[in-house]
Amino acid sequence: MALTTHPFFSPSKTPTAITTISEFPQNPKTLILQKCKTTKDLNQVHAHLIKTRLLHSPLIAENLLESAAIILPDAMDYALSVFRQLDKPDSAAYNVMIRGFIYKKSNHEAILLFREMSESLVQPDEFTFPSVLKACSKLGAQSEGEQIHARIIKSGLVSDGYIENTLIHMYASSGDLEVARKVFDKMSHRHVMSWNSMLAGYAKNELWDEVVKLFRKMLELGCEFDEVTMISVLPACGRVADLELALETGKWVHFYIKKKKMKLTVTLGTALIDFYSKCGLVESSIEVFNKMSMRNVFSWTALIQGLASNGQGKKALEYFKLMKQNNVVPNDVTFIGVLSACSHAGLVDEGRKYFLSMSNDYNIEPRIEHYGCMVDIFGRAGLIEEAYEFIQNMPIQPNAVVWRTLLASCRVHKKVEIGEESLKNIIKLDQPHSGDYILLSKLYSSIGRDDDALRVRNQMKENGKRKAPGCSLIELDGVMYEFFAEDKGNPNSMEIYNATEDMMRKIKSAGYVPNTADARLDAEEDYHKEASVSHHSEKLAIAYGLIKTAPGTTIRISKNLRVCTDCHNATKIISKVFKREIVVRDRNRFHHFKEGSCSCNDYW
Ligand code: ZN
Ligand code: ZN
Secondary structure: OOOOOOOOOOHHHOHHHHHHOOOOOOOHHHHHHHHOOOHHHHHHHHHHHHHOOHHHOHHHHHHHHHHHHHHOOOOHHHHHHHHHOOOOOOHHHHHHHHHHHHHOOOHHHHHHHHHHHHHOOOOOOOOHHHHHHHHHHHHOOHHHHHHHHHHHHHHOOOOOHHHHHHHHHHHHHOOOHHHHHHHHHHOOOOOHHHHHHHHHHHHHOOOHHHHHHHHHHHHHOOOOOOHHHHHHHHHHHOOOOOHHHHHHHHHHHHHHHHHOOOOOOHHHHHHHHHHHHHOOOHHHHHHHHHHOOOOOHHHHHHHHHHHHHOOOHHHHHHHHHHHHHOOOOOOHHHHHHHHHHHHHHOOHHHHHHHHHHHHHHHOOOOOHHHHHHHHHHHHHOOOHHHHHHHHHOOOOOOOHHHHHHHHHHHHHHOOHHHHHHHHHHHHHHOOOOHHHHHHHHHHHHHOOOHHHHHHHHHHHHHOOOOOOOOEEEEEEOOEEEEEEOOOOOOOOHHHHHHHHHHHHHHHHHOOOOOOHHHHHHHOOOOOOHHHHHHOOHHHHHHHHHHHHOOOOOOEEEEEOOOOOHHHHHHHHHHHHHOOOOEEEEOOOOEEEEEOOEEOOOOOO
16 A cells, blocks of 8 residues: 655655665664654655555564654654554554654543554553553543553553553652552562652652652662652752751762762752752852852752852852853842842842842843842841832732731831731731731730730630641751650650750850740740740750760751740850850751851841
8 A cells, every 4th residue: 555645755756765775675674763864764765665565564564653653753644644554553553653652742642542552452561551651641641540550450460560660650740649659569679760750759749758768768778779869859858857867868869979970960969959058058069069060050049049048148149140150041040049148148239139130131020939039138127118118019919928028027127017017918818827926926025015915816816826836856866856845745854954954054144135025925834934935945956955966066956937036046145155056947947056146147
């Protein structure tokens, strides 16, 4: 059967060129695959096959299909017309076509062809299933995927490693991690790809603890891993609550890269920069950045953001200038880093300038996050009215986060009216958090309006908001210790309380004065005010860290809430009196306490 009607086939061009295929058809496969690098080649080969009547050989037809469907970028229609003229296409022919459709991103066609294959009673094999499952995950066609899974079980191919991997990938990428994990756990032999699919699934769903846990299992079993593994694991290390575990795991990954002399690709380097800065080790981020032979906008952005969130605003801006000198064009995320750097460094005019430069020089429309950064810049600098005005003139609707930022600065700068206005707007736009009420209540009590403070507090309770209990984590020798405010449940509580009392005594003689305004509001029970504030979870954790680690060791704490004013003040003095660096990661940012001051410059 001739195929002369096909648009790719133009018989007038063909006959002369075919003479170069001298050994044809002894080794048709190599020849077709070697020859057909372009559609033009395909035309020539095709014409020759017609002329020599070789097209009717199934082997040759299949090789032609493979060239057209998979190797050539734009010959899928041609492949389909060849396929349609096969007498009885077998599973191999279907497989080539299904793979071809997936390569050409026509996943839907791949699934349709698979259905057709089933209807024609052609048995799918161990190559068909992985391809069609891949199409399902690309389309998010989960129920189709589940039906195929059932067929795989029936066909007895369920313990084929490659099929298992694609099943894990399909379930994990659609968010059904339980089923993915079931398939994973049943595997008798796990390839690095199986681990990677599982890890990527957890990472995509932000189950960071699961990522780290599974990766550590991988290490325990001595499994080899690759760059793809690390790209899932490093972001998780920057985000799990347990800071010590995160650091240990992430550092191990870095060590492995060095040991195996792996290439520090842009993606890997950027992931390392992000990891180190999210664990508060921004110096290591800079080191990695300097070692990278190639950097892109994401690498620069990760470093700028990392420096800004670790309180090194000025340095972040230096790198931003350097980035521009290197002709790397910043993107919208870079500007979030730049603006928050201005905020940390207290650079209001610079902030304004960069904000305008976004749209003027780079054609980037500011998003709500950028507006939020500007409100933070004004708020930090005490320009509360200006911040308020800025929000009112925003061309897009402000969200609760923007108002929350303003409320927090009203609390610091004791601006009651705008603070009240901010809470009203938060309530209008969002479910208010307990923290919002607490901010306003603290604002009242800081100016002596205790009745109002109590009223807001009661309003919070009426609305069913309870302050989440403060909780701090510290890891010592591989064991994680969790502390809650007024925590008496800990088996070592005598030891902890003695250490805390001792620590508080020492910092008092160095000038610490307890801030009972915070205590009054934070204490849920009727404890003595001063006792209560000295038993906030991070104080207990720091005191425990002090007695359990060698002098001079850095103490790392992570906390679920914002650090309160009193703990912040106390920690600064502790860092000086005990000559310790103390790193606290709270809900919003890092605090690096050293020699009596904090990297956040007392604004958080
Ligand atoms: Zn506190
Ligand atoms: Zn701080």
